[in-house]
Amino acid sequence: MVKNTESSESSDDEQSYSSSSEEWSKSSDDADEIVEVNGFQVLDSKVNQVMTIFEKHPDMASDFSLKNQQLRNAYMGVLLNLVMTLCQNPKELTMDDVNKADRTVLDLTKAGFKLHWLRQKLDEAFQKKEKKREIRVRIRLLDEKVKKRKLSLSDLESDLKKQKDAALATEASFDFCDIV
Template identity: 50%
Template sequence: MEEKLLKRISWVFEKFSYWQVGERYYSSTFAVAGCSWHIFACREGDKKDDHLSLYLELVDVPQSLPHGWKRDVKFSFTLVSKAKGKSNKTLGGQVCFDANHTSWGHTKFVSLTKLRAEDERFLVNDKFIVVAEVHVLPAKVVPAETVKVSEPDGASKDNLDEDDDTSKDGSDDETCDVNGFEVSSSQVESVRQIFKSHPDIASGFRPKNQQIRRAYMNELLSLIETLCQSPEKLSEDDLSNADDTLADLIDVGFKLDWLKTKLNEVSEKKKMEKGSVARIQKMEVQVQKLKLIFSDLETRLQKEKSEALTARAPLSFDDVVC
């Protein structure tokens, strides 16, 4: 029996009104079947035919995979509606990833008219939530051939059930409830530690939909992961995005004064690190100049010593009489 691997990721895409046509906006990277993946969204089309596009992309391939590797993947995207009585929008398909085909998706996942529709409530406060389910079959080597994507309609057996919020048999993404949040098994200890240190963190967070709750918890965990990086690795854009994410989480009801303090601390460390790097570079230039001066002085000193030894040497008897 072939082993199947499953991963479900929920992601909040923000500031949609600022998105540029054709520019990609990425989720965090996640691991499935030993490979790294992410989802990305973008606006496609013109003013008469604008759509939201969603893609699954293979980011990193282990070197252990043999030449000619392929990955059969069944995946779905669900656009979450916050409106009561309204359905989420789900599209799925089964595709084959290889070295030449590392991203698959739906160019016209949903029209922007429908995305922005007030009664659909897909886009709320300039944000929308996407849940991606990724089933990966074991790697295999097959003869090279043309790969085609399958985009089945809602009745197809390849379409994943949009209402199913539980892990399936054989998956690597079992979920547990931690203080009312359904989180993956790999996140349980982290989420428990957050609630242990800050019991009232979600007391003002109102959404009941588990997909929405999970998306915001993923956003919180991703923010904490960002702050755990070395300031040297963080860019100004990273810190700006972290500040926006923090504001978003506070806006939906999380109590994060403690995290704001930590973000300020990391920002100050980044300023210190940036200032130190500039001073170190300046000092290194000065040291190099001093080394050149020292080297030149050392050469002159050795020359002077040589000339002094010559001047001090007495004439021999032969030198005098000859």
């Protein structure tokens, strides 16, 4: 169910969720529309994201029973922020982000959201981060081995050069002046 309401028509107590970097605001002069999607009020700019979530996971909020509209909207905002966090470039996503996301999924699940699909993606993100960490450790160890072997090889090459020089010295014939 999608319902549009102009934010300029809203009362001062009606609040709208804007984005992860902004907070809930009571401003009635915002230009963005408030749209209701399945009982959650979201900014027009977030409607497609929320509708996509409900299309792919229609029962996601079936056990979510909060009646307070501000809290409902806040929880939806947290869910959207969580999804956007997991959409970050893997290089930018830190293990701290993954751990915070894990706690957030737990909180949202306790509130009544069915987020098995998000838990699965979070587990994948965790596994990727862990595998990346393991690979970095292995690369560091291999790099150290290569450096040690290069030093060892350099030492061997130096010894080889000395032995060749010594061999050449023993093969050199005497010169007339050396003998006389």
